[in-house]
Amino acid sequence: xxxxxxxxxxxxxxxxxxxxxxxxxxxxxxxxxxxxxxxxxxxxxxxxxxxxxxxxxxxxxxxxxxxxxxxxxxxxxxxxxxxxxxxxxxxxxxxxxxxxxxxxxxxxxxxxxxxxxx
Amino acid sequence: xxxxxxxxxxxxxxxxxxxxxxxxxxxxxxxxxxxxxxxxxxxxxxxxxxxxxxxxxxxxxxxxxxxxxxxxxxxxxxxxxxxxxxxxxxxxxxxxxxxxxxxxxxxx
Numbered sequence: 001x002x003x004x005x006x007x008x009x010x011x012x013x014x015x016x017x018x019x020x021x022x023x024x025x026x027x028x029x030x031x032x033x034x035x036x037x038x039x040x041x042x043x044x045x046x047x048x049x050x051x052x053x054x055x056x057x058x059x060x061x062x063x064x065x066x067x068x069x070x071x072x073x074x075x076x077x078x079x080x081x082x083x084x085x086x087x088x089x090x091x092x093x094x095x096x097x098x099x100x101x102x103x104x105x106x107x108x109x110x111x112x113x114x115x116x117x118x
Numbered sequence: 119x120x121x122x123x124x125x126x127x128x129x130x131x132x133x134x135x136x137x138x139x140x141x142x143x144x145x146x147x148x149x150x151x152x153x154x155x156x157x158x159x160x161x162x163x164x165x166x167x168x169x170x171x172x173x174x175x176x177x178x179x180x181x182x183x184x185x186x187x188x189x190x191x192x193x194x195x196x197x198x199x200x201x202x203x204x205x206x207x208x209x210x211x212x213x214x215x216x217x218x219x220x221x222x223x224x225x226x
Contacts, residue, residue, distance in 0.1 A: 047162065047205055047217040060213040063119075096161055103209025104152050106173075108161035 002027040004109035018084040022097030030055045035100040038082045040093040087116045120211045122218035130226040137193040139221045141206035146186045150210035153191045157202045
């Protein structure tokens, strides 16, 4: 059974960079069948897709966040990571990592709340 | 970009009721639609993919239908554990995916 687990600071100061890591267990991130994604959800609001990465390093980002987002992969650790720069209070959200199979998000992490505040 | 709308945005229903949620795409997406259930404090869970295919382990009271621009999620007999928020998601416009705004189902 594939499992994903987000980790990283729960509090980030405005203008700084948010950094999160997703560790995948029960399957290899290097499998060519999947993409690996980040999604976020502001408190009380809906889901917003941030972007995704293939094990080779190919990425695609939501155009609305593209200028501030970097997603990377470390196949040796079976992990992928998110960096979001120049954060503001509007970036406060629960951040989820998930696996994409043929466009469908079939496995999700439990999510981690990141608060942007001084 | 393809936009998704859901209706209603919220509904109140009783255990045993038949519940229908609609998702409409701003342009045709064939059958490239999935439905997710999210309970408070939890990650979304995949229910339906390819518009009408039931994910393994999901109860058969859930069903999906539609193609093109109009899609429906139906719960045939609402159970206490079904009170949650439901999201549709399209994956036709690869590489860009989008979610609907969600429909909250609560207890009448």
